[in-house]
Amino acid sequence: MSALLDVRNLRVTFGGTAAVRGASLTVEKGETHCLVGESGCGKSVTALALMGLLARGGKREADALSFAGQDIRNLGERDMSRLRGDRMAMIVQEPMTSLNPADTVGSQLTEVLRRHRGASRAQAVDRAAELLGRVGITAPGLRLGQYPHQLSGGLRQRVMIAMALMCDPELLIADEPTTALDVTVQAQILRLLAELQAEFGLGILLITHDLGVVARIADRVSVMYAGEVVESAPTAELFAAPQHPYTRGLLTCVPVPGKVKRGEPLGSIPGVVPRIPPGFVGCSFRDRCAYAHAACKHDIPRQHAGPDHEALCTLPPGWTDRAAA
Amino acid sequence: MSVTVVPGTGAARRLLRNIGFVVGATIVGVTLIVAILAPWITPYDPFAVDLVHRLVPPSFMEDGTPANFLGTDQLGRDYLSRLIYGARISMIIGIATVITSGIIGTTLGILGGFYGGRMDDVVMFLITARLSIPVVLVALAVAGLLGSSFILVILVLGLLLWDRFAVVARSTTMQIRTLDYVSAAWCAGSSQASVLLREILPNIATHLAVVATLEMALAILLEAALSFLGLGVPAPLPSWGLMIAEAKEYMFFTPWVILVPGIALFVLVLGVNLLGDALRDLLGTDLNR
Numbered sequence: 213m214s215a216l217l218d219v220r221n222l223r224v225t226f227g228g229t230a231a232v233r234g235a236s237l238t239v240e241k242g243e244t245h246c247l248v249g250e251s252g253c254g255k256s257v258t259a260l261a262l263m264g265l266l267a268r269g270g271k272r273e274a275d276a277l278s279f280a281g282q283d284i285r286n287l288g289e290r291d292m293s294r295l296r297g298d299r300m301a302m303i304v305q306e307p308m309t310s311l312n313p314a315d316t317v318g319s320q321l322t323e324v325l326r327r328h329r330g331a332s333r334a335q336a337v338d339r340a341a342e343l344l345g346r347v348g349i350t351a352p353g354l355r356l357g358q359y360p361h362q363l364s365g366g367l368r369q370r371v372m373i374a375m376a377l378m379c380d381p382e383l384l385i386a387d388e389p390t391t392a393l394d395v396t397v398q399a400q401i402l403r404l405l406a407e408l409q410a411e412f413g414l415g416i417l418l419i420t421h422d423l424g425v426v427a428r429i430a431d432r433v434s435v436m437y438a439g440e441v442v443e444s445a446p447t448a449e450l451f452a453a454p455q456h457p458y459t460r461g462l463l464t465c466v467p468v469p470g471k472v473k474r475g476e477p478l479g480s481i482p483g484v485v486p487r488i489p490p491g492f493v494g495c496s497f498r499d500r501c502a503y504a505h506a507a508c509k510h511d512i513p514r515q516h517a518g519p520d521h522e523a524l525c526t527l528p529p530g531w532t533d534r535a536a537a
Numbered sequence: 538m539s540v541t542v543v544p545g546t547g548a549a550r551r552l553l554r555n556i557g558f559v560v561g562a563t564i565v566g567v568t569l570i571v572a573i574l575a576p577w578i579t580p581y582d583p584f585a586v587d588l589v590h591r592l593v594p595p596s597f598m599e600d601g602t603p604a605n606f607l608g609t610d611q612l613g614r615d616y617l618s619r620l621i622y623g624a625r626i627s628m629i630i631g632i633a634t635v636i637t638s639g640i641i642g643t644t645l646g647i648l649g650g651f652y653g654g655r656m657d658d659v660v661m662f663l664i665t666a667r668l669s670i671p672v673v674l675v676a677l678a679v680a681g682l683l684g685s686s687f688i689l690v691i692l693v694l695g696l697l698l699w700d701r702f703a704v705v706a707r708s709t710t711m712q713i714r715t716l717d718y719v720s721a722a723w724c725a726g727s728s729q730a731s732v733l734l735r736e737i738l739p740n741i742a743t744h745l746a747v748v749a750t751l752e753m754a755l756a757i758l759l760e761a762a763l764s765f766l767g768l769g770v771p772a773p774l775p776s777w778g779l780m781i782a783e784a785k786e787y788m789f790f791t792p793w794v795i796l797v798p799g800i801a802l803f804v805l806v807l808g809v810n811l812l813g814d815a816l817r818d819l820l821g822t823d824l825n826r
Contacts, residue, residue, distance in 0.1 A: 293728055303724075306717045312735070327726065327731070
C-alpha cells in the first residue's frame with residue numbers, strides 16, 4: 213500500500229533563492245513523522261508547499277507529490293482548497309493570532325464543516341462542541357459564543373486543533389503547534405495529539421525544533437538542514453545512532469538529566485544556517501562541520517545506515533560508533 | 538446546544554462616557570427620526586404657497602404668529618415644515634451617497650490591497666484619476682447636460698466620493714492579508730470569496746465605519762453647496778442649501794430666513810463629524826487589543 217503522503221525531491225524557490233532543495237519524506241496512516249531543524253532551514257516552507265499555499269512568488273517542483281494515492285502536483289486551486297481543511301488539515305504556527313478576531317469561535321469552527329460537508333448549522337455546532345470537549349475544553353457551549361480575545365493561548369491552540377479535526381482529516385500537518393505555549397500546556401497538547409491519532413488513525417507531520425517533543429511522540433524523524441533532508445530514520449534509531457554530523461550536533465545541544473554533568477557546557481553548533489546560492493554543489497553543512505574534508509565539496513552520496521535509515525553525508529555509515537569507541 | 542454570548546458591556550459603557558459620541562449620536566439620531574417621521578410631524582404642507590402671509594417672522598420674534606413657529610418664506614410656505622423635509626433630503630443624500638461610494642470604494646480597495654500587482658496598479662490609477670476630477674465641475678456638467686434632479690445629485694456624489702473608502706480599504710487589507718488568521722483560513726480550505734468576505738471585510742469594517750461618517754458629512758455639505766449654486770436639488774424641493782440660496786436676497790431685512798437652514802446644516806454636519814471622531818477614538822483603541 214502506498215503511503216498517505218509521499219513527497220520525493222521537493223524543491224521550492226522564491227525568485228533566485230532556493231528555500232527547499234530536495235526534501236523527501238513519507239507519512240503513513242497512523243504515523244507521526246517529525247521534521248526537525250533550526251530556524252530558517254525550510255521546515256515551514258515545506259509544510260506550506262505541501263498544502264499548496266506558498267506566498268506569492270514561490271515556485272514548487274517535485275519528482276513526486278502524492279496524497280492518499282492521488283498526485284496533487286498539478287491540482288487546481290479549486291480542487292486543492294477542497295482538500296484543505298477536509299482531508300488534509302494544517303495547524304499554523306501562531307495560536308494567539310490564528311483566529312479571526314471579528315468572528316466567534318463557534319462560527320469559525322462550524323464554517324469548516326458546513327463548507328466541506330454541507331452540514332447544517334445544528335449538526336456543525338454539535339460536532340464543534342463535541343470536538344472542543346475532546347480537546348479538553350470545558351463548557352464548550354460558552355466557548356462557542358466567545359470571541360478569540362476572550363480565550364487564553366492554550367485554549368486558542370486547542371480551538372485550532374479542534375478546527376483542524378472538524379472534518380476527520382487523514383493527514384494533519386502541524387507547524388510548531390506547541391512552541392508558543394508553556395510547558396504544561398505543551399504536554400497536554402502533545403498527549404492530546406497522540407490520543408487523537410490512536411483514535412482516528414490520522415497521519416501527522418509535525419514540524420518542530422524541539423527534540424524533546426520528537427522523542428516523546430515521533431515514530432520517524434527527518435532532519436532538515438538548509439532546505440535538504442539530511443537524515444531520516446525511525447526515532448529510536450536516530451537518537452541511538454545519529455549519522456549526520458548535524459544531527460549529532462543537534463542532539464548534543466539538548467541536556468539529558470543524568471547523562472550531562474552539572475556545570476559541563478552543552479554542545480552547540482557554531483554559525484547559522486547559510487543562504488544557499490543557486491548552483492551550489494556539495495554539502496551545505498561543510499562550513500560548520502568539524503569533520504568536513506575535500507569530498508564534501510562534491511556531490512554527496514545518500515547512504516543507508518540501516519534498512520530504514522538514510523543520511524546525506526560522505527562519512528561512512530556507522531562512523532560515529534567507531535569514533536566513540 | 539445553548540450558546541451564551543458574553544455581551545461587551547465595557548465597550549457600551551465607554552461609548553456612553555464619550556461626550557462627543559453622545560452629542561453626535563443624539564444630533565444624528567434626532568435628525569434621522571425627524572426625517573423619517575416628516576409627513577406626520579410637519580404642521581403644514583411644505584409646498585403650500587400662501588402669498589398673503591409671506592416672510593412672517595418666527596413666533597418667538599416680534600410680529601411672529603404662533604401658527605408658524607419658524608415663520609414663512611418669501612412664498613408664504615411654512616418654514617418649519619420645509620426645514621423638516623429638508624432634513625429628509627440631507628439624510629437621504631448622506632446615506633445613499635455613503636452606501637454607493639462605500640460599495641465602490643471598498644470593493645476597489647480590497648481588490649487592490651488583496652491581489653496587489655497589476656490589480657493594485659489599476660486601482661491606484663483609478664484613485665488618482667478620481668482625485669483629479671473636481672466634484673463641482675462634474676455636477677455642473679451633469680446639470681448642464683441632463684438638468685438637475687434629486688437622483689442625479691445622489692449619483693454624482695455616490696460615484697465620485699469613493700476615493701477615501703478605496704484608500705483606507707486598500708491599506709488595511711494589505712496589513713491584514715498576511716496575518717496568521719488569514720493563513721489559517723486558507724489552511725482550512727476557504728475559497729477566495731470566503732477569505733475576502735469573512736476574514737478581510739469584518740476586520741476592516743471599523744475603519745470603514747469611520748470613513749463612512751466623514752463621507753456622510755462631506756456629502757451633506759456638498760449637496761447643500763450644489764443646491765445653493767443651482768446645480769443640485771431643483772426647486773421647489775426644500776433642500777437646506779436651496780433654502781439658503783432662496784433666502785439670500787432677503788437676508789438683510791429678514792436674517793432668520795438664512796440663519797435657520799444655515800444653523801440646521803451646521804448642527805447636522807457637526808453631529809456627524811463628532812460621531813465619526815468618537816468612533817475613530819473608541820474603535821482605534823479596540824483595534825490594538
